[in-house]
Amino acid sequence: MTYQIEIEGVDKHYGAYHALRDVDVRIPTGQFVALVGPSGCGKSTLLRTIAGLETISEGRIRIAGRDVSSVPPRERDIAMVFQSYALYPHMTVAGNLMYSLRLKGMSRAQARARAEEIAAITGLSDLMHRYPRELSGGQRQRVAMGRAIVRSPAAFLFDEPLSNLDAALRVHMRSEIRKLHNRIGATSVYVTHDQIEAMTMADHVVVMRAGRIEQQGAPLELYDRPVNRFVAGFIGSPAMNFVEGLVTEDGRHVRLALPGEPALAFTGRRPPGEVVVVGLRPEHLTPVGGDQAGGNRLELPVALVERTGSASYVVSDTEPSILIAATERLAGLRDGMFAVAIDPACVHLFHSDTGLALDRMG
C-alpha cells in the first residue's frame, strides 16, 4: 500500500503548551481521513502542520514520499478548504479559481478553460462573474471546493468546511463532498468536531484529545471496539451510557450501580470483585415485553419519553440516568417500569480509573 501522507512522531509546542503529542498517522493514497475530537484537541493544528502553515517541533511529515517537514506551504502541493472559505474578496469566482493556475504560469486562456471545467463539476458555471460577497453560504463553500480541486493537488485538506452552513445544507454538502471525493479520488484529510460527519464521510477516522491520538481506524471499528471510555462516549449518537458496576463472583456478570442492582452478562470473563465502568449504547438496549423472560434484562423506572416518529427515546428515572433509543413508537408508555434487553456482546467494560477498555479472557 502506498501512502500519500505520512505523519511520524510529530510534536508541536506553543511555548509551554503542548499542542500535539507524538502523533502518528499514515494515510493511504486516495483515502478520505477524518480528524475528529472536541475543540482544542489539536485536530486543526495537525491539519495546519500538514499544510505547512504551522511548523512542527519534532517528527516528520511526508507527502507523496517526499519529506516536507521544512518545506514552505506553497511548495507542498496541497490544497486547503478553510472554515471561513477564505475566498479572495476582490476577485470574481473565475478569478478565485484561476488564481493558483496563473501563479503556476498557465496562460489566461488555458486557466479559464480549466476553471470552466471545474465550475461545471461544482455547479458554479452560472456564477463565474460574481464576487464572493454576492454568493450564498453554500455557493461560497462550492467556490472554496472548486479552488482546491482546480489545482489537482497531492492532497486536499478540509478545516471544518461545513460548520458555517445551516443544518439541512450541511447534510447535503456532506454527501456532495463525499461524492466528489469518489469521483476525483484524491487523498483527503477532513477536520471536524462532528462525529457524525466523520463517521459518514471518512474511510478512516482519527479521534484526538488533548493533542494525542486516542484511537484511529475504520468508522465502524471505532464504534464496535472503542479502546477507551473517551472514544466510546465520543463516537455514536446518542452518546453511550456509562454506569459503575461490580464484577460478580462468577466473573461473567456485572452488577450495575442502579436501583435493584441488576446484573448483566457480558462475553468473556473478568476478575470477580473488580470495579468497572459499564458502557451501554442507547440503541443496543431493546425494549422487551413486560413478562417476557430475557437473558440480559434491565428494568428501569421511566422519567421521560420523547418520540420523533422514526425513533423513541426513553430516559430512565435513575442516577445516572440511562437513555434508551428504540425504533418502536412505544405508544402508551408513560411512567412505571420499562424493561429492556441487551446482547452480552454489546456490554462494554472500561477500567474505572484509566478508562481503558478491558480485555475479556475466554
Place this chain on the structure above:
Amino acid sequence: MTSSRSSFRDGRGFDRLLVGLTLGFLLVFSAFPLVYNLIMSFQEVDLFTLGSFDRPWVGLENYADVTGHRVFGLIATNTAIFVAVSVAAQLVIGFALALFFQQSFPGATWLRGLFLAGWIMPGLVVGAVWSFILSGDFGVLNWGLMTLGITDGRVFWLSSPDTALYAVIIANVWLGVPFNMILLSVGLSAIPEDVYEAAELDGAGRVRRFLTITLPLMRAQIGAVLSLGIIFTLQQFDLFAALTQGGPANGSNVLQYWSWELSFTDYRIGQGSAVSVLMILLVVLVAVVYVRSTRHEHVA
C-alpha cells in the same frame, strides 16, 4: 410656551434643535466665509474698502492679476512638487511602517502608539523643532551628515533656494506619516489572515501576496490616504510660517502661503481671495475623484 415645552419633552422638538444647531454652525463658520471669500475675489478689496460691503466689482481682474503674476509659475510649480513629493513619501513610508507594525513582535502596539506623538503636535511646534534640526549653523542634521562624512561643509537647508522647499517637505512628511500609518494599519488588520494562507497554499510568495492580495484589498484605504493627504498638504501653512516664510525669493513659496501673504502682508485681499478660490476648486476636484473612486468600492 407650554406647547413648545411639551413638544420638547416628547422629543419632537429635540431633533429640530440638533439639526438647527449644526446647520447654524455650518452657515456661520463654513458657508459664510466661503461665500464671502468668493465675493471678495471678484471685488477690489484693499485697506480702504475693507470696512464696507459696497466695493467696486472688478470681474475676473483679480484672477488675471494673480495668474499673470511673474512668480505665479514658480509658486504653482512649488505647490505641485510640495504636494506630490509629500503625499508620495507619506504614503510609502506610512505603508512600510504599517506593514512593519502588522508583524507581531513584543511592543509593536506601544511603538505604533509612540509614532502618533508627531501627529498630535501643533504644526508651529513641529516647525520650530525642525528649524533647529535643519539650521545651517547649529543644526543636528548638518552635524550628523558631516560626522558621517556624507557632506563636506554646512548645507544651509532653509536659506538656500535649492533646498528650502525640500526642507519643508521633509518636515511635512514627518508630520503626515503617522496619520497615513494609522489609517493603513486599520486597513491591513481588516484583511483576514486565512486569505493570505490560502494564497500561500495557492503558490504565492511574499511579493506576489503583497501585489495580488494586499494592494487590491487596500485600494479604498490608499485612495482615502491619498486624497486626504493631498487636501491636508494643500492646507499646510504652519510649517512654511515657522521654517522659511516662503523664501528665499519665493523659492519655497506655495499657493496657500502666497494667498496669506497677498491678503495679510500686502493687503491685496481681492487677489489673496482669488488664490484661495483656486485652491478650493482644486480640493473639490480631489474630493470628487475620491468619492467617485470609492463609490464602486467592493465591500467584502
